[in-house]
Amino acid sequence: MSMTDMRITIGGVEFQNPILVASGTYGYGSEAEAYCDISGLGGIVTKSVSWKPRPGNYPRRIVETASGMLNSIGLANVGVHVFVEEKLPYLANFNTKIIANIAASSIDEYCKVLEHIEANATKNLAGYEINVSCPNVKDGGLSFGTSVSLVEELTKTLRAQTKKLLIIKLTPNVTSVAPFAAACESAGADAISLINTVLGMSVDIHTRRPRLSTVTGGLSGPAIKPIALAKVYEARKACSIPIIGIGGITSASDVMEFLIVGASLVQIGTANFVNPNIGNEINSDLHEMLSKKGIASVQDLVATLEVSDKMKALGW
Amino acid sequence: MQEKPRSKISLSKVLEKREVAPGLVILKFHNLFVATEAKPGQFVNVLPKVGFSDPLLRRPFSVYNTQGENVEIIIQDHGKGTGILATTQVGEYLDVLGPLGKPWNYDNDKYKTALLVIGGVGVASMPLLTRSLIQEEKTFAAYYGARNSSLFADEYLSEIKHSTDDGSQGFHGSVIDNLRKDLKARKYDQPKLFVCGPTGMMRAAIALANDFTIPCEVSLETEMACGIGICQGCPIENSPSEAEKSGKKFQLVCTHGPSFEREEIVL
Numbered sequence: 099m100s101m102t103d104m105r106i107t108i109g110g111v112e113f114q115n116p117i118l119v120a121s122g123t124y125g126y127g128s129e130a131e132a133y134c135d136i137s138g139l140g141g142i143v144t145k146s147v148s149w150k151p152r153p154g155n156y157p158r159r160i161v162e163t164a165s166g167m168l169n170s171i172g173l174a175n176v177g178v179h180v181f182v183e184e185k186l187p188y189l190a191n192f193n194t195k196i197i198a199n200i201a202a203s204s205i206d207e208y209c210k211v212l213e214h215i216e217a218n219a220t221k222n223l224a225g226y227e228i229n230v231s232c233p234n235v236k237d238g239g240l241s242f243g244t245s246v247s248l249v250e251e252l253t254k255t256l257r258a259q260t261k262k263l264l265i266i267k268l269t270p271n272v273t274s275v276a277p278f279a280a281a282c283e284s285a286g287a288d289a290i291s292l293i294n295t296v297l298g299m300s301v302d303i304h305t306r307r308p309r310l311s312t313v314t315g316g317l318s319g320p321a322i323k324p325i326a327l328a329k330v331y332e333a334r335k336a337c338s339i340p341i342i343g344i345g346g347i348t349s350a351s352d353v354m355e356f357l358i359v360g361a362s363l364v365q366i367g368t369a370n371f372v373n374p375n376i377g378n379e380i381n382s383d384l385h386e387m388l389s390k391k392g393i394a395s396v397q398d399l400v401a402t403l404e405v406s407d408k409m410k411a412l413g414w
Numbered sequence: 415m416q417e418k419p420r421s422k423i424s425l426s427k428v429l430e431k432r433e434v435a436p437g438l439v440i441l442k443f444h445n446l447f448v449a450t451e452a453k454p455g456q457f458v459n460v461l462p463k464v465g466f467s468d469p470l471l472r473r474p475f476s477v478y479n480t481q482g483e484n485v486e487i488i489i490q491d492h493g494k495g496t497g498i499l500a501t502t503q504v505g506e507y508l509d510v511l512g513p514l515g516k517p518w519n520y521d522n523d524k525y526k527t528a529l530l531v532i533g534g535v536g537v538a539s540m541p542l543l544t545r546s547l548i549q550e551e552k553t554f555a556a557y558y559g560a561r562n563s564s565l566f567a568d569e570y571l572s573e574i575k576h577s578t579d580d581g582s583q584g585f586h587g588s589v590i591d592n593l594r595k596d597l598k599a600r601k602y603d604q605p606k607l608f609v610c611g612p613t614g615m616m617r618a619a620i621a622l623a624n625d626f627t628i629p630c631e632v633s634l635e636t637e638m639a640c641g642i643g644i645c646q647g648c649p650i651e652n653s654p655s656e657a658e659k660s661g662k663k664f665q666l667v668c669t670h671g672p673s674f675e676r677e678e679i680v681l
Binding site for chain 1: 420423461468469470636638639642644646647648649651662
């Protein structure tokens with residue numbers, strides 16, 4: 099059995115395997131180090147960082163729901179200064195790619211944060227994921243993420259500031275992601291990642307109160323995987339830049355679904371809360387599954403969805 | 415030296431199951447790491463079902479007792495996840511992550527008498543503390559309150575002062591009233607309260623400690639996803655003085671707690 103080549107290159111950056119951990123589900127690496135060989139991961143997308151530190155929302159911040167969870171963390175983060183002084187240098191100790199996720203409430207703030215990280219970049223900082231899709235703060239970018247023209251303007255502006263990977267993280271909370279995917283491509287993004295959490299809600303029937311302090315929150319976990327796959331598929335048809343698939347992945351077969359539909363890389367999110375080593379376990383399972391199937395390179399699986407000509411002709 | 419990855423996560427075989435009080439199930443399982451590493455007040459995060467399933471997330475439980483290579487947790491069925499765990503049978507396996515969190519702050523000379531203040535299933539964090547206090551030859555007493563005499567799970571406790579709402583055992587009234595009476599009588603030399611129970615009881619204990627100007631540490635129970643500081647899902651608000659000192663509005667119950675000194679937080 100020949101072993102599958104697990105490397106994937108997007109935007110000129112080579113990832114040792116397609117398994118990344120999603121922003122907000124892995125802290126800044128140090129929290130998970132005792133449980134996980136960080137250098138085994140394809141990459142780490144760090145917790146959203148803003149210009150100033152943010153304390154996050156009042157409790158209650160999480161509620162478990164059927165095969166998933168609602169969260170309303172509210173972008174709790176250390177701020178970009180601590181991020182570049184403490185977190186990036188720590189993450190430079192690991193043999194994996196680091197992607198800095200940025201959250202902001204204005205184009206100026208996004209630029210300021212990116213510029214500060216760029217000026218303090220470490221050797222394994224591969225680039226940026228721009229969070230235009232947090233549903234849990236009043237000023238967290240979702241107003242950007244639901245406007246095609248703002249996403250396009252933001253992407254264009256940030257593109258002019260960096261040659262590193264520029265990834266725009268899209269929200270599923272829009273009627274169609276296709277115009278957003280196309281706008282990111284035309285504005286010069288290297289890739290898009292999707293989906294961020296799905297807006298959701300849970301109510302205590304005895305007190306008639308919302309379970310989350312902020313009333314609504316973001317749904318994640320296995321419950322949203324079918325939504326994520328459909329959005330990745332829609333985006334795949336709408337643009338030709340690489341896609342990073344996110345949403346409910348807990349196994350190697352889940353990863354294969356995303357790759358087949360059109361993602362080049364994936365991010366593991368909520369599953370890290372159950373098992374902080376799941377990224378490595380999935381990577382090892384995936385390697386074995388692909389090798390057994392005789393697939394020479396993981397790249398060979400990307401966007402290989404078979405839709406019959408008949409259904410294509412009918413517009414599917 | 416950092417322990418090897420996943421040494422804190424393991425499948426643990428259930429060896430024994432018993433009911434200590436109505437609705438309170440004890441599961442004893444084999445887990446050498448937790449049995450040897452767990453300190454009083456720490457917890458384990460346990461999956462209702464092995465693998466990624468529904469319910470998806472782990473549930474936190476205080477380490478109730480350790481014996482040799484075995485560990486006990488106490489489960490109160492109050493929902494889907496704990497309901498499934500309460501039906502676990504001997505011979506089945508639990509997916510256990512831990513020990514997690516910081517221990518009770520008992521190992522110091524800032525007090526002379528430890529007063530354990532216990533309500534309901536809050537007893538879960540007290541046996542290991544009791545054992546350590548005995549080992550260190552500290553003076554202590556355990557104020558334990560329940561609705562009635564059948565609800566006490568006091569097999570591993572010592573120096574117990576029972577109180578019941580219905581008067582069926584010990585002091586007739588709340589655990590807080592029983593303790594207040596003895597504090598008023600100046601029964602204890604330089605006491606510190608170690609409190610675990612329902613939130614209302616813990617608030618009352620903090621108010622009592624404020625009245626008598628004595629140290630008071632409360633062990634909190636909150637919704638939690640990861641238990642290791644990644645998800646940021648279990649914040650507790652810092653008191654103004656703590657916020658000023660740390661520059662932070664919140665701390666995480668999983669990694670900074672689960673127990674906090676009364677001055678640190680707003681409960």
